Amino acid sequence: MTVLKGAAIFGQSxxxxxVINSSAxxxxxxxxxxxxxxxxxxxxxxxxxxxxxxxxxxSKEDSYELDLLKTTPSSALGSVRYKLKSAEExxxxxKRIVEVFKKYxxxxxxxxxxxxxxxxxxxxxxxxxxxxxECRVMGVPKTIDNDLFGTDHxxxxxxxxxxxxxSTMEVYHDARVYNTGMITILEVMGRNAGWLTASTALASYKxxxxxxxYMPEIDFDMDKFxxxxxxxxxxxxxxxxxxxxxxxxxxxxxxxxxxxxxxQQKDSFGHSQLGGLAATLAAIVKEKTGAKVRxxxxxxxxxxxxxxxxxxxxxxxYLSGQMAVKYAVEGMTDKMVGFKRAEGxxxxxxxxxxxxxDVANTEKKIxxxxxxxxxxGLNQHFIDYALPLIQGESTPPKExxxxxxxxxxxxxxxx
Amino acid sequence: MTVLKGAAIFGQSxxxxxVINSSAxxxxxxxxxxxxxxxxxxxxxxxxxxxxxxxxxxSKEDSYELDLLKTTPSSALGSVRYKLKSAEExxxxxKRIVEVFKKYxxxxxxxxxxxxxxxxxxxxxxxxxxxxxECRVMGVPKTIDNDLFGTDHxxxxxxxxxxxxxSTMEVYHDARVYNTGMITILEVMGRNAGWLTASTALASYKxxxxxxxYMPEIDFDMDKFxxxxxxxxxxxxxxxxxxxxxxxxxxxxxxxxxxxxxxQQKDSFGHSQLGGLAATLAAIVKEKTGAKVRxxxxxxxxxxxxxxxxxxxxxxxYLSGQMAVKYAVEGMTDKMVGFKRAEGxxxxxxxxxxxxxDVANTEKKIxxxxxxxxxxGLNQHFIDYALPLIQGESTPPKExxxxxxxxxxxxxxxx
Numbered sequence: 116m117t118v119l120k121g122a123a124i125f126g127q128s129x130x131x132x133x134v135i136n137s138s139a140x141x142x143x144x145x146x147x148x149x150x151x152x153x154x155x156x157x158x159x160x161x162x163x164x165x166x167x168x169x170x171x172x173x174s175k176e177d178s179y180e181l182d183l184l185k186t187t188p189s190s191a192l193g194s195v196r197y198k199l200k201s202a203e204e205x206x207x208x209x210k211r212i213v214e215v216f217k218k219y220x221x222x223x224x225x226x227x228x229x230x231x232x233x234x235x236x237x238x239x240x241x242x243x244x245x246x247x248x249e250c251r252v253m254g255v256p257k258t259i260d261n262d263l264f265g266t267d268h269x270x271x272x273x274x275x276x277x278x279x280x281x282s283t284m285e286v287y288h289d290a291r292v293y294n295t296g297m298i299t300i301l302e303v304m305g306r307n308a309g310w311l312t313a314s315t316a317l318a319s320y321k322x323x324x325x326x327x328x329y330m331p332e333i334d335f336d337m338d339k340f341x342x343x344x345x346x347x348x349x350x351x352x353x354x355x356x357x358x359x360x361x362x363x364x365x366x367x368x369x370x371x372x373x374x375x376x377x378x379q380q381k382d383s384f385g386h387s388q389l390g391g392l393a394a395t396l397a398a399i400v401k402e403k404t405g406a407k408v409r410x411x412x413x414x415x416x417x418x419x420x421x422x423x424x425x426x427x428x429x430x431x432x433y434l435s436g437q438m439a440v441k442y443a444v445e446g447m448t449d450k451m452v453g454f455k456r457a458e459g460x461x462x463x464x465x466x467x468x469x470x471x472x473d474v475a476n477t478e479k480k481i482x483x484x485x486x487x488x489x490x491x492g493l494n495q496h497f498i499d500y501a502l503p504l505i506q507g508e509s510t511p512p513k514e515x516x517x518x519x520x521x522x523x524x525x526x527x528x529x530x
Numbered sequence: 531m532t533v534l535k536g537a538a539i540f541g542q543s544x545x546x547x548x549v550i551n552s553s554a555x556x557x558x559x560x561x562x563x564x565x566x567x568x569x570x571x572x573x574x575x576x577x578x579x580x581x582x583x584x585x586x587x588x589s590k591e592d593s594y595e596l597d598l599l600k601t602t603p604s605s606a607l608g609s610v611r612y613k614l615k616s617a618e619e620x621x622x623x624x625k626r627i628v629e630v631f632k633k634y635x636x637x638x639x640x641x642x643x644x645x646x647x648x649x650x651x652x653x654x655x656x657x658x659x660x661x662x663x664e665c666r667v668m669g670v671p672k673t674i675d676n677d678l679f680g681t682d683h684x685x686x687x688x689x690x691x692x693x694x695x696x697s698t699m700e701v702y703h704d705a706r707v708y709n710t711g712m713i714t715i716l717e718v719m720g721r722n723a724g725w726l727t728a729s730t731a732l733a734s735y736k737x738x739x740x741x742x743x744y745m746p747e748i749d750f751d752m753d754k755f756x757x758x759x760x761x762x763x764x765x766x767x768x769x770x771x772x773x774x775x776x777x778x779x780x781x782x783x784x785x786x787x788x789x790x791x792x793x794q795q796k797d798s799f800g801h802s803q804l805g806g807l808a809a810t811l812a813a814i815v816k817e818k819t820g821a822k823v824r825x826x827x828x829x830x831x832x833x834x835x836x837x838x839x840x841x842x843x844x845x846x847x848y849l850s851g852q853m854a855v856k857y858a859v860e861g862m863t864d865k866m867v868g869f870k871r872a873e874g875x876x877x878x879x880x881x882x883x884x885x886x887x888d889v890a891n892t893e894k895k896i897x898x899x900x901x902x903x904x905x906x907g908l909n910q911h912f913i914d915y916a917l918p919l920i921q922g923e924s925t926p927p928k929e930x931x932x933x934x935x936x937x938x939x940x941x942x943x944x945x
Contacts, residue, residue: 131707133700160709189703196708280932281837285548288604288935289834292546293611294575299830321932394809414826415714419704422696423837425931505931516840516920517695517736520703 117446118151119251121222124170125436126158127257128195128228128235132271133188133278133421134432135227135257136521140184141436142225142255143173151444152223156528161195161226162235166211168218168530175526183521185429186511188421191523198231199238202245209242216243216250219528223251223443225436229258229269230476233451237471240449251443254451254471255435259418261310264477265469266453270435271418273428273504276314278420279303279413280505283318283325286411287355295407296352298344298400302393302412306361307331308480311417315357316493317501326354331361332481333490335370341403343491348406360392371395422518426507431464438466462503532861533566534664536637539585540851541573542672543610543643543650547686548603548693548836549847550642550672551936555599556851557640557670558588566859567638571943576610576641577650581626583633583945590941598936600844601926603836606938613646614653617660624657631658631665634943638666638858642851644673644684645891648866652886655864666858669866669886670850674833676725679892680884681868685850686833688843688919691729693835694718694828695920698733698740701826702770710822711767713759713815717808717827721776722746723895726832730772731908732916741769746776747896748905750785756818758906763821775807786810837933841922846879853881877918 125142127135139157146155155173158164171192173181184191202209215221224243226236233254240252256263261272283301290299303312309330318324326347329335340356348354362370374395393410401408435452442450450468457463485496511518540557542550554572561570570588573579586607588596599606617624630636639658641651648669655667671678676687698716705714718727724745733739741762744750755771762769777785789810808825816823850867857865865883872878900911926933 127707131704163709187703188700190707193709194707277931282831282835284933284935285603285834285836286830288602289546289830292542292605292609294578294608317932321930323935391809394806409830411829411831412827415701415704415824416697416826416831419700420697421700502930507931508925508928510923513923515736515917516692516922517732518699520699520738 119222119249120151120153121220122154122156123152123223123225123440124156124158124165124221125225126161126164126227127190127192128161128226128232129258130418131189131194132257132259132418133274133424134271134428136184136187136189136191137429137432138227138255138257138270138436139191140181141433142440143181145437145440146223147174149440149444153220156219156221157192160193161197162199163195163197164193165215166208168215170528171523171525172528176523180521180523183512183519185433186421186424186509187520188419191521196231199235202238202242209239212239213243213246213248216248222249225253225255225439225443227255227257229260229263230478233263233471234475236451237475240471244449251448252471253439253443253448254474255439256451256453259311260305260308262308262478262480264474264479267456267464268454268504270428270432272310273425274420274509275311275417276317276501277425277505278423279311279314279417280317281423282413283315283357284321284323287318287323290355291353296348298348298354298404298406298408299356300393300396300400300408300410301325301355301357302391302410303357303359304413304417305331305359307478309359310481312357312359313481313493313497314501316497317505319492320498324355325357327356327491328493329356329358329362329491330481330486331359331363332483332486334365335362337364337370341400344400345404348404358392358396374398422510424509425505426509427504429509434466442468534637534666535566535568536635537569537571538567538638538640538855539571539573539580539636540640541576541579541642542605542607543576543641543647544673545833546604546609547672547674547833548689548839549686549843551599551602551604551606552844552847553642553670553672553685553851554606555596556848557855558596560852560855561638562589564855564859568635571634571636572607575608576612577614578610578612579608580630581623583630585943586938586940587943591938595936595938598926598934600848601836601839601924602935603834606936611646614650617653617657624654627654628658628661628663631663637664640668640670640854640858642670642672644675644678645893648678648886649890651866652890655886659864666863667886668854668858668863669889670854671866671868674726675720675723677723677893677895679889679894682871682879683869683919685843685847687725688840689835689924690726690832691732691916692840692920693838694726694729694832695732696838697828698730698772699736699738702733702738705770706768711763713763713769713819713821713823714771715808715811715815715823715825716740716770716772717806717825718772718774719828719832720746720774722893724774725896727772727774728896728908728912729916731912732920734907735913739770740772742771742906743908744771744773744777744906745896745901746774746778747898747901749780750777752779752785756815759815760819763819773807773811789813837925839924840920841924842919844924849881857883
């Protein structure tokens with residue numbers, strides 16, 4: 116093993132989750148322990164912080180606060196959505212990154228995010244190799260969307276799934292208190308993959324969830340939906356529907372645009388922004404059935420609900436950060452940390468390393484075989500997959516009955 | 531003390547909460563212990579179940595399941611919104627109630643709800659007195675709106691407040707991860723009183739909450755709001771706003787109607803239903819500032835989030851049900867159970883009995899002195915009031931990582 120001495124930098128990228136900071140804690144606490152690592156930096160707003168030379172000295176933080184990161188939602192360092200052009204197209208950013216890395220002798224680069232972020236990570240990794248700057252690059256996975264290629268699942272998903280399933284069960288009870296009937300539309304995040312929306316099936320598995328579940332994996336047929344929804348409502352007096360924000364019709368048109376289209380025909384005020392998919396579908400269903408209809412959007416709540424986290428997720432997220440550091444120090448580079456589930460009925464996941472090249476920009480969708488034939492629900496395959504992920508309760512320590520989240524000092528490294 | 535032998539019936543009414551079933555557990559478990567009470571019934575859908583002779587024999591339930599009611603949200607028996615006409619206007623319903631009570635020898639009537647439900651309870655109580663049918667009538671308070679007269683606070687409020695404050699803190703973190711800025715509008719329930727919306731001030735007290743809070747107690751001035759919101763956004767790059775669904779302008783017009791008005795001028799599809807207040811305000815703010823704006827509606831989630839309950843609330847709710855039974859057996863009638871807070875810095879509440887006549891239909895609003903001068907935030911008076919209420923963690927027992935809610939057999943009493 117070659118010992119590579121130098122500083123390490125960690126960045127958070129893309130949409131935050133309730134456990135992205137747990138991965139950060141894993142990276143920081145492990146890196147601070149490693150002798151090979153001479154300094155530990157946290158990039159402000161991911162790659163942007165590197166380009167702008169804005170990063171924090173993590174050795175200045177209290178260890179108690181670093182520990183609290185495990186149960187602090189969102190991105191404590193700040194996140195970013197910044198797409199690096201390919202080096203062939205424009206080398207400016209890459210040259211700047213190398214310049215900054217050289218200046219601070221940064222030899223370890225850890226990047227935490229989803230598909231786009233792994234693309235960034237991959238590009239940086241390949242460029243470093245090309246120009247011969249020795250730097251170990253490791254991707255740390257994160258996305259509530261659960262759509263990263265090659266890994267059994269992604270940190271962030273399990274906690275979001277647990278929150279969504281729990282809240283869906285609660286709404287199930289709330290939505291049937293009156294004897295007057297109601298149709299409830301739950302809107303869940305997920306532009307291209309339906310993993311999050313599918314997690315409502317865990318509530319259905321408990322007999323307290325949606326009757327109908329629609330994901331982007333299956334073309335959405337409005338007529339069939341209205342027919343099915345009406346039939347269930349007429350039979351039971353109630354109907355709960357879960358939809359991914361990204362459902363599209365067979366022509367590839369987002370259903371969320373149906374409402375704004377109708378509005379824009381006659382309306383210059385821009386009411387397309389007024390409601391999301393849940394509100395649009397609720398209006399259409401109400402028009403059709405005359406029933407009381409309520410649209411509920413989980414919105415940001417679903418990705419930051421650290422108060423209802425999966426302990427399994429928090430631990431795995433921490434582990435993925437920690438192992439990224441260990442493997443890098445041992446000499447690995449150009450990889451993303453992933454999870455491989457062991458065979459057998461008992462849930463067990465091992466760390467596996469995936470090539471960044473393979474991971475970058477490949478989306479993993481729900482297998483068709485896990486979705487029922489009608490395309491409006493999940494079967495036991497999905498339950499067997501998802502149920503182990505949401506096990507264990509994680510909740511932040513409390514102060515005055517409210518969560519005590521990490522408070523970082525964020526001491527900027529002087530330029 | 532006169533021992534009054536007979537059956538007891540309990541009904542749930544109005545909007546459910548995450549602890550209305552805890553009060554039910556208190557009533558049922560206490561009533562099942564009392565020798566004077568010969569049978570314990572749970573009315574299906576409140577007063578409607580009495581009129582329709584649809585009620586459950588609670589002695590048939592497993593004691594474990596009755597215990598689980600403490601942490602099961604919504605109304606396990608089913609709720610109702612049914613306004614009794616005054617007996618002077620129409621005696622039909624009252625005569626029917628007396629008929630049913632006589633048939634089953636019901637001598638104890640417990641009714642759980644908010645303002646409207648206490649009105650029902652009061653009317654039934656007065657009618658029983660008028661016709662000389664001996665029946666002890668006790669109101670058990672419940673409303674997330676916290677607007678019942680005479681009691682320090684209402685069961686249901688504290689848990690909703692805890693959930694709202696917790697989620698608001700989480701959203702606070704999520705809403706500032708990017709360096710591009712965002713304005714976030716949080717819509718909270720509360721048609722006439724701002725107690726729930728005010729609970730977001732607990733998050734602000736922790737430095738992780740809204741910059742601006744608007745409640746129905748204060749006339750909403752759109753121009754002033756846009757001015758304040760823009761100024762904060764320009765200064766901080768972020769602004770979080772919490773609004774009660776029921777805020778009105780100085781002419782008494784609901785702000786939530788602003789959007790639909792604009793839409794209805796040109797649009798026949800009924801887009802007034804598309805978005806709620808948060809979506810409407812978000813559209814207006816976006817138009818004005820050009821900022822990225824997100825509207826988030828807590829919707830039903832805020833009243834059924836038993837997974838994030840206040841242990842204090844769950845215990846008090848149980849106690850209010852239990853004490854209603856004890857007092858009734860001891861001879862009290864025509865009262866509502868309320869809470870009286872002891873003086874001093876340590877939180878302590880005692881049960882007090884209030885006259886139903888006084889409680890029925892009187893709304894308690896936030897005192898003006900608890901709201902800041904500008905009318906867009908709360909001061910320390912409110913924090914001192916609300917913070918003790920949200921203490922202690924209540925969460926349902928888990929099964930498969932998901933809440934295990936009560937499953938009642940609901941054995942109907944044969945007619």
